[in-house]
Each structure stands twice: as C-alpha cells, then as structure tokens.
Amino acid sequence: MRVRDVSAQPPVIDVSGLAKRFPNGTQALTEINFQVNAGETVVLLGANGSGKSTLQKCLTKLVEPTHGSVRVLDTEITTAGTREITALRRQVGVVFQRINLVRELSVMTNVIHGSLGRVGSPRNWFAGTARKDQREEAMEALDRVGLAHVAQRRADELSGGQQQRVAIARMLMQQPKVVLADEPVAALDPRAGRSVMDLLWEITEERGLTLLCTLHQLELARAYGRRVIALRDGAMDMDTVMSKVADEQFQGLYTTEDQEESPSHVTFEGAA
Amino acid sequence: MTHPSTEAAMRTPPAAEGRPAAPPRSKPPRWSTSVIVVLLLGLAVNGLIRMDISIERLFRAPENVWRFLSGAFPPDAQRFPNFAEAMLETIEIALIGTIIGVVLSVPAALLAAQNTTPWKPLAHAVRFVLTSLRAIPDLVWALIFVMAVGLGPLAGILAIAVDVIGFAGRFFAERIEEVERGPIDALRSTGANEISIVVGAVLPASFASFTATSLYCLEKSIRGATVLGMVGAGGIGGELTTAFSLRQFDTAFAIILMILVVVLLAEQLSAMVRRRMLGADQLTRAV
Numbered sequence: 001m002r003v004r005d006v007s008a009q010p011p012v013i014d015v016s017g018l019a020k021r022f023p024n025g026t027q028a029l030t031e032i033n034f035q036v037n038a039g040e041t042v043v044l045l046g047a048n049g050s051g052k053s054t055l056q057k058c059l060t061k062l063v064e065p066t067h068g069s070v071r072v073l074d075t076e077i078t079t080a081g082t083r084e085i086t087a088l089r090r091q092v093g094v095v096f097q098r099i100n101l102v103r104e105l106s107v108m109t110n111v112i113h114g115s116l117g118r119v120g121s122p123r124n125w126f127a128g129t130a131r132k133d134q135r136e137e138a139m140e141a142l143d144r145v146g147l148a149h150v151a152q153r154r155a156d157e158l159s160g161g162q163q164q165r166v167a168i169a170r171m172l173m174q175q176p177k178v179v180l181a182d183e184p185v186a187a188l189d190p191r192a193g194r195s196v197m198d199l200l201w202e203i204t205e206e207r208g209l210t211l212l213c214t215l216h217q218l219e220l221a222r223a224y225g226r227r228v229i230a231l232r233d234g235a236m237d238m239d240t241v242m243s244k245v246a247d248e249q250f251q252g253l254y255t256t257e258d259q260e261e262s263p264s265h266v267t268f269e270g271a272a
Numbered sequence: 273m274t275h276p277s278t279e280a281a282m283r284t285p286p287a288a289e290g291r292p293a294a295p296p297r298s299k300p301p302r303w304s305t306s307v308i309v310v311l312l313l314g315l316a317v318n319g320l321i322r323m324d325i326s327i328e329r330l331f332r333a334p335e336n337v338w339r340f341l342s343g344a345f346p347p348d349a350q351r352f353p354n355f356a357e358a359m360l361e362t363i364e365i366a367l368i369g370t371i372i373g374v375v376l377s378v379p380a381a382l383l384a385a386q387n388t389t390p391w392k393p394l395a396h397a398v399r400f401v402l403t404s405l406r407a408i409p410d411l412v413w414a415l416i417f418v419m420a421v422g423l424g425p426l427a428g429i430l431a432i433a434v435d436v437i438g439f440a441g442r443f444f445a446e447r448i449e450e451v452e453r454g455p456i457d458a459l460r461s462t463g464a465n466e467i468s469i470v471v472g473a474v475l476p477a478s479f480a481s482f483t484a485t486s487l488y489c490l491e492k493s494i495r496g497a498t499v500l501g502m503v504g505a506g507g508i509g510g511e512l513t514t515a516f517s518l519r520q521f522d523t524a525f526a527i528i529l530m531i532l533v534v535v536l537l538a539e540q541l542s543a544m545v546r547r548r549m550l551g552a553d554q555l556t557r558a559v
Contacts, residue, residue: 060461090463100454104476113472117463125471167458174462 011035012178012210013059017068020054020234028054029234032068036210038177041201043225043242044214047254051234052214056180059212060092061085073177090117093176093209095200097183099163103156107147107166110155111138114173127151134173141169145199161192168199172207179204181213185220197224218250343521347529355511359530362507365428365500366493372429373436373493374486378475380437381444387456388448388474390466399445405438410496414505425506432493432500440489447481448474480549487542494538498531 013036020029029051036042046052057063058070061077070077075088093114101110108127115124115134123129127138142148145165150158155166164184171179181200185193201224204211215221221228222242230237232253238245349355380398382388389395413434417427455473464472501509508527515524 062457062461086463089461092461094458094461096454096458098454100458102455102459102473102476104479105472109472113459113464114462116459116465116468116472120465120468122468122471125468170458170462 010038011071012038012040012073013212014071015055015059015068018055018058018065018070019067020051020058020063021066027234029058029065032236034229034236034239036212038210039208041204041211041224041226042213043221043228044212044231045216045218045221045225045228045250045253046214046231046237047216050231050253052216052231053182054234055231056182056212056214059180060089060094086117090174091177093171093174093179095164095167095171095179095181095184097186099160099167099187101155101163101166101170103154105155106151107142107153107155107158108135108138108151110166111141111151111169111173114138114141114170118175138169138173141172142166144172144203145169159192160188161196164188164192164196165199168196168203172203176209178210178212181211183214183216186216193220218247221250222247340521343519344525346522347526348520348522349526351523352526355508355527355530358501358508358511359534361425362497362501362509363494363534365425365505365507366432366490366497369429369432369497370436370486370490370493372433374440374482374489376433377437377440377444378482380441381448382470382474384441384445385448387451388470399442402438402441402445405434406442407438410435411499411503414500414503418504423504423506428497428500428505428507431505432497435496436489436493439492440485443485444478444482447478447485451477483549484546487545491535491538491542495535498535 013034015035016033018029018032019027021027032055044052044055054063058065059072059077061080065078068078072088073091075084077085077088080088102113106127109130112124112127112130112134115137119131119134121131123131124134127135130138139148139151142151145168147158147162147165147169150162155163158166164187179200184200185196188196197220200211200213203209213224215225225242227240228242228245229239230250230253237253238249380402383390384395384398384402386392386395389398410431413431414427417430421427421430451474455477456469459469459473497507497509499509499512501507501511502513504510508531512524512527512531515521515527
C-alpha cells in the first residue's frame, strides 16, 4: 500500500528485549524486538491473549515493562518521569476498541477534547466555550471523517461506526505523530469496520503518521497490512512483509486458541 | 444455607450402607443470636418499667384527639397572608440551603470517590466527615446553628446545607465511582490534565444522576425546613409551635394542611422532572 521510502529516517518506535510479567505471575510478553520507522504502517496480528494489547500499552507506559527497552519518539519510556510520559502521550493518538467517547456530550465537544493535552485551556472543555481556532480545527477534522453534519448531536445518538469515526477525528485533533489503534473495528459490523479501516489508513497516509494497528482478523490484516508483526503466546512469531506470507503460516497463530488445550495458553489468558 | 434439602443434597455419598439419615428438623440458634435477642428484649422491658408508661394515658388519647379535632375544624385561615409568607420563607430556606449543599457536594464527592481522589487517605477522611454530617439530624444542626448565628432563617439555611452535603456528597461520590474507565483513559491518553479529565469526562457522565439526587435533596429539604422553625431557625415551623402552645388548634390545622400541600407538590414536581430526564426509553416496561 505504502510506496514512500521510509527506511532513511530514524525509528519512531524501537523496542528491544521487552518482557512483561504481571504481578499475578502471568508472562504476557517475552523478548519482543522490533523497530518502526516514521510514516510506516504496521499491523500487529495475534489471537486473543497473545499479548498485543499489553505490547501496545507498554508503548505509552499504561503498562510498565518488566525488562528491556522501549523508545518511542526519542523517549525511553522505562526511565522517563511522569512529565515526559505525559509529553509523549500528547504525541501518540490512540483509537480504542471500545471507542470511549464521552457519550453524554456533543460530537463536537468530544472532538475538541482531543486538543486538551496540547491546548490546556479550560475553554476547550466544552464546544460552546471553546476557542475559535479549536472549533474550526474540530470542524475540519469532523469534515475529514465525513461527519460534519452531526457535530451538534450527542455522541450516543450515533451508530457504532460513526462513533469510531468521531474517535478518529478526536485523535486527529490531538495532532499526533504516532497512532496506536487497538482492534479499532472489533466492535463494529463488517461494513462499518471496512469504512473505519479505510479512513484510518487514508488519514495516516495523507498526514504521514506512523500507525501501529492491532488486529485479530486475518482477512483485515491481509487487506490492509503491508508489514505485519505476529505475536503468539507473548512472543514474536514473525515480522515480515504481508505479501510474502501464505495464509497457512498464519493459521499457526490461532491453533492454541482453537485446538490445543495447552497449559501455556491457559497461562496467557489474562494477558490480553 | 441451612435448608434441610440442600444440606442433604450436598452431603458426600454415605460411606455406610443404607439410606443417609435426614438432618435434624431444627437446630438450636447460635449463642450470639440468643444474646442479641435477650439483650433487645431486656432493654424494651426495662424501658416500659423505667418510663412508667401506663395504659390509662393511652385510653385518654382519643378524648384529647377529639378535642383537637373539634377545635381544629374549621381550620382558621384568617392569618393566611402571614402563613403564606412564612411558607415562602420555608421554601426559600430549603432552596438556598440545597443549592449551597449541592454545589459544595461536588468537590467533596470528587475528593471522596476512590477513582478521582488525589490521595486515598483523604478520600477516607472526607467520607468520614460526610457520614458524620449525615448522622446528625437536621433539627440538631438547626439547634447548633441557632446557637452559632442566632435565631432566624440563616441558621435554617446552614442546617439544610450541611444536611444536603452529608447526603448528596455520598451519593455523588458513589456515582463518580461508577463512571466508566474508557472515556477517562481516552482523555488521559491525549495528555489532558486531571481537572480537564474530571470536567470533560467524569462530570458529564455523572450529571444526570447528580441532577436526580439534587431534586430528591430539594424535596427532602422542603420537608425538613417546615419543622426548623420549631427551634427558631426560620420558616413556618415557628408559627406551628406558637399555635400549638396557644392551643389555637384551628390555626395549627391550617398550617399542617399547608405543609401537606407544599410537600406533596414538591414531591410531584421532582418526580415529574426526574421522569422527563430519564426519557421515554428508561420508563417503558422492560420486565
């Protein structure tokens, strides 16, 4: 999909020797090593409980790594203080599986909330009081996701697909450099899912953002991913270009889930 | 737990031959239960003896009530303008006190809720204070404030405000603890500061519940404010006490009827607003 040469730039995400063990003894991640360059789009593929979400949370220190090094946008998150982590989070947009809009507020207010980290003005708490710059920017973002006409509606009046597009507009409002999408379409029907995926890919492409998107559906990964990193039981299974891999190789990712009742799988249940 | 059939069903298969014996039909109560029952009964009996309660006084009651009723009819509304003014004062005391209480309850609840408190021990401390405010009845608060700021409506307003903080503070805090994590995490991940997260995600999600609780507080305050005057904290209660002590039962009855009407109206009004807020979807039969 992506044709621009990105290998010349320094890596935006640099993970080496990352391991995470939860206090309850679950080994969620072991020996994760990969780099993502600026403007690159990577699909993180794996079954439920393979450690995808934990890995993504380690990138902004929502989960603290046990071992190894994680550098995101030149911030070493394992040693960074609260202030640096907040500064990093401002530059990392997140699209959630559960969408996470504030349902009681208007669509526009939700979008403007994306700017709260960047422009900490109390005026931006609500669309009605927001500064002119942010109001215009929010309308631009809403227009980009094709929802300018519902700006005034309450967020919970929209369909799931529309809500996820509003969440993408909120992410745009944040003006991030890196986007983490955690199963962004898992809660949507296939058609709405496709349109959200299209939108996410187009937007990251046109703004030159780095995108790390977790997916568990192989077909979607095939359709959208160029580079794919596959996780299996918390370890890297492959890091390769999608077109080089046959479907059969991916089937292995799901065998523990579907067929074997292996003890290792049971251990990793809680790691998602 | 001690139901005979379940107990029998839960028994491990009998080791010996023959049918397993049924459990006994009854079991002696636990000693702690017996102690509590004996204690409470003893206290009640002691009270009856100590307070010298005689049955004759109970028999004399109908006669007295009859005298009150025949004195009360017809209710005397000659001084209606005075009562109306006192009633207005009562409602205003309730309203002002509730507004002050609700406004102060929001920060108190944010400090008391486990998920928004800046410091866990502070949450426990605030909760303890809220419980204490609630544990002391509003009439006692009125007595305290009459002593502090003198007779009049100000004492009533303060008493109502304190009562409302104790009640609303707790319910607001509980609502805040139920707010979904998702939207909070979403705002946190944009790098927003704590106040922005509270105003942008926590309060909007709690707003409907806060409003319903506040309306209930107002209703409760109006009921409470009608008697505050009995201890000199303003409102219609003062008129009522005066009428009773002058044995002007017809005047007293008119006041009681007024209180009844106002409290019923307040309840109706708050129920109506609550119904509108919940919306049609919540109120269609679901079960």
